[in-house]
Amino acid sequence: MKHFGDLRGILHYVPQFRGRIFVIAIDGAVVAAENFSNILLDLAVLHSLNIRIVLVHGAGQQIRDLAAERGVAISNDDGTSVTDAATLELSIDAISRLTNQIMQNLTTVGLRAATSNALLGHPAGVIHGEDWQFTGTVERIDARGLKAFLAEEMIPVISPLAYDGHGRTLRINSDAAALAVAEALGADKILFISNGRIESKDGLNLRHLPVAQARELLAMKRNDLSQRFRSILHFATRACTAGVRRVHIVDGQQREVLLAELFSNEGVGTMVYIDEYDQIRQARPGDVPEIVSMIRDPVKDEELMPRKRGEITAAVRDYYLLEIDGNPVGSVAVHFHVPSKSAELACLFVKKDHEKQGYGGRLVGFAEKKAKELGATRIFALTTQAAGFFSREHGYEQVSADDLPEHRREKYNASRRNSIVLVKQLVERPAKLEKKRVVAAKA
Numbered sequence: 001m002k003h004f005g006d007l008r009g010i011l012h013y014v015p016q017f018r019g020r021i022f023v024i025a026i027d028g029a030v031v032a033a034e035n036f037s038n039i040l041l042d043l044a045v046l047h048s049l050n051i052r053i054v055l056v057h058g059a060g061q062q063i064r065d066l067a068a069e070r071g072v073a074i075s076n077d078d079g080t081s082v083t084d085a086a087t088l089e090l091s092i093d094a095i096s097r098l099t100n101q102i103m104q105n106l107t108t109v110g111l112r113a114a115t116s117n118a119l120l121g122h123p124a125g126v127i128h129g130e131d132w133q134f135t136g137t138v139e140r141i142d143a144r145g146l147k148a149f150l151a152e153e154m155i156p157v158i159s160p161l162a163y164d165g166h167g168r169t170l171r172i173n174s175d176a177a178a179l180a181v182a183e184a185l186g187a188d189k190i191l192f193i194s195n196g197r198i199e200s201k202d203g204l205n206l207r208h209l210p211v212a213q214a215r216e217l218l219a220m221k222r223n224d225l226s227q228r229f230r231s232i233l234h235f236a237t238r239a240c241t242a243g244v245r246r247v248h249i250v251d252g253q254q255r256e257v258l259l260a261e262l263f264s265n266e267g268v269g270t271m272v273y274i275d276e277y278d279q280i281r282q283a284r285p286g287d288v289p290e291i292v293s294m295i296r297d298p299v300k301d302e303e304l305m306p307r308k309r310g311e312i313t314a315a316v317r318d319y320y321l322l323e324i325d326g327n328p329v330g331s332v333a334v335h336f337h338v339p340s341k342s343a344e345l346a347c348l349f350v351k352k353d354h355e356k357q358g359y360g361g362r363l364v365g366f367a368e369k370k371a372k373e374l375g376a377t378r379i380f381a382l383t384t385q386a387a388g389f390f391s392r393e394h395g396y397e398q399v400s401a402d403d404l405p406e407h408r409r410e411k412y413n414a415s416r417r418n419s420i421v422l423v424k425q426l427v428e429r430p431a432k433l434e435k436k437r438v439v440a441a442k443a
């Protein structure tokens, strides 16, 4: 029975993925390893499901290996610093051999593929006072050309080299190339295949990484990320901002890794994604002055309960800010009361010039989701002027203040604000539906 469930889970994706473009960004080290032949079989399955695949490969390992073989000192192996003339020459050799190997291997699994000069670039120039010489920056992608291959059911194979139109070949960082290609083609996903995986640390769930959390991880001074994953994560966050909905980072040493990541509920790698709550983030102590100033007017208008700065500071982790382009435009707080298994949705506010665009609704949805995660079975809100918003728009029911948990009732009576009390039950979904939701989250 279980098997049928799994199969249904997989089949559920098929129409969803059909005709979509997935950029597969693969490290040279993965191509060099034994498991690459297994990855090719996964690619063949994806191709057979009418997923349009673009392969962008790195070549760091091949460049290092060839340098060692020839005894050439190279200035850089991954296009993130100076590429001098000798390094470029050696890189072109290593990359050409590798591209050829990939073409050869794709042919063995019956996949048609094409190389092209779709990457157009210019020299990166002088960076931090140093001339990067033959290291390039992607300027433009010949998207029309690549789409023509895809329409022919061919896999474009893109190497980390760009041409500048003046007879120069430039070394491009392959992660940057994957991002540029995905952006230009409007890809649905980028799958980065590298050796190793991004491990959980400090309780962070690194299987599902909302882009805001990925950025926070990158900004941390000690995040124990290897340089390789640092780069991948950096480009993953940029891809999400550029409109690629999902970026998956998987371990190239694992068998059937692409299928396991894409067609199982939990996946096996790290998925960086934009979700609908992406712009909502937990407040930090440094945000307290902003929160205080933001709620000044609604407090004056008696829409919100007055809160002392110290009170906000003490519970700052209960507060969430909705940001647009990094600027806070709204807030909500979720105070969870363990004994009564109830949460209070508080301090809900959207700045006047951002009202009526759905932000209030998103903050309410977010607060409910948070409350559920914390274990609350019901959520209540107190309001003087927005009862209609909660009841009409979000299904809250007005109840008597007697229904408040005891600790909150005392505070309510002391405040004498006579706020309207609203409650919503947070009914747990049946396990089956919950599973489906996770499936959708990975898609």
Ligand SMILES: CC(C)(COP(=O)(O)OP(=O)(O)OC[C@H]1O[C@@H](n2cnc3c(N)ncnc32)[C@H](O)[C@@H]1OP(=O)(O)O)[C@@H](O)C(=O)NCCC(=O)NCCS
Residues within 6 Å of the ligand: 298, 303, 304, 345, 346, 347, 348, 349, 350, 351, 354, 355, 356, 357, 358, 359, 360, 361, 362, 381, 382, 383, 384, 385, 386, 387, 388, 389, 393
């Ligand atoms: C209530 C509030 C958060 C709504 O924010 P918002 O971003 O405008 O909300 P949305 O865009 O999601 O929803 C807007 C809808 O809710 C309705 N709505 C907004 N405020 C309402 C209110 N006070 N009473 C009844 N309905 C209201 C709007 O009419 C609109 O409906 P429409 O789409 O049919 O026109 C915002 O007006 C606010 O900050 N108010 C002051 C603070 C406050 O009262 N907070 C609640 C106490 S915790």
